[in-house]
Amino acid sequence: MYGSRGVGAFAGRRASAAVLGAALLITGCSSSGDDKGKGQGDAAGVITQQPKEADPFWVNPEGLAVRKVAELQQDGKKAEAQQIRKIAEQPVGEWISPENPEEQARGFTEGADKVGRTALLVLYNIPHRDCGQYSQGGAADGNAYREFVDGVAKGIGNRPATVILEPDAVLHLADGCTPEQFHEERYDLLSGAVAKLKSLKNTKVYLDAGNAGWGNPDQIYDPLKRAGIDQADGFSVNVSNFYTTEDSIAYGKQLSAKFGNKPFVIDTSRNGNGPYTEGAADERWCNPPGRALGETPTVDTADPLVDAYLWVKRPGESDGECKGGPKAGQWWADYALDLAKASD
DSSP states (O other): OOTTTOOOOOOOHHHHHHOOOOOOOHHHHHTTOOOOOOOOSSSTTTTOOOOTTTTOOOOOOHHHHHHHHHHHEEEEEEEHHHHHHHHHOOOOEEESSSEEEEEHHHHHHHHHHHHOOEEEEOOOOTTGGGGGGGBBOOOOSSHHHHHHHHHHHHTTEEEEEEEEETTTTTHHHHSOOSSSSGGHHHHHHHHHHHHHHHHHHHHEEEEEETTTTTTTTTTHHHHHTTTTTSSEEHHHHHHHHOOHHHHHHHHHHHHHHHHSSSOOEETTTTTTHHHHHHHHSTTTTSSSSTBBOOSSOBSSSSSSTEEEBBBBBBBTSSSSSSSSSOOOBBBHHHHHHHHHHHOO
């Protein structure tokens, strides 16, 4: 809908698949978190964890990209498998779906904790989500959303987790996309979610704050305050978008200064070639061609205000049914290969 939109994709995996992956970890199908070079999961030899000191986040050995590498290898497509391995070996966000959120959060955090890693979770279930576009939906009402957050919190428990909270939810309050009658409830739900998740012993929360291309940081200052940014560990920028790391740092620092130098994280998953500048402006964010993988996830950002480069969006999964893509969150093999090849 908006050229400034950030998400356009909901990872619609079901809880059973999520918990299966974590269960395989728990039953001993993974290597130690620091044993770089050893295979993990059913796709033995397919992925490795990155060095923990630079990248403490968990690579799910049953992640979709990992399974795609195994399939390509089995089909004898070694060159393609090697390209998709660039995606499979990096930790990506686990987007918690509405079905059995407690079970999913428990499975992911247990799996990560077992190998000494931190789970990266994304909550994307706010009512009236995505302004009726490709990822429309969300919880039926405020009470359903509170139950969802409570379930996630119970599932995380005292295990380490980093949560990206509701991509675009605050942005769409600031840019007029979300109707006015839903604003007060959304502020209440977001601030409540921040408080609930921050009550956990080892959970960090980053409230999403849009991207470098949407507007002036002054416009989102008050909405972020009302949504609970003061209680959060920081904010996230560029989720599922393509703005360069340089531009994202500049945007983040402008916003950070307004909150007493609040730290932030940047989604670098697909920003290697920067934003798409052709075609209809209101859909440049959706499956743009010619993009590339960005900086690999790390906490070594060389900037004290940037806590991490993260892959919040899962590279290879569609933004929606645009430019020939499948439904939002579904794997698009050709697009995944293009992203990987362009990052050579």
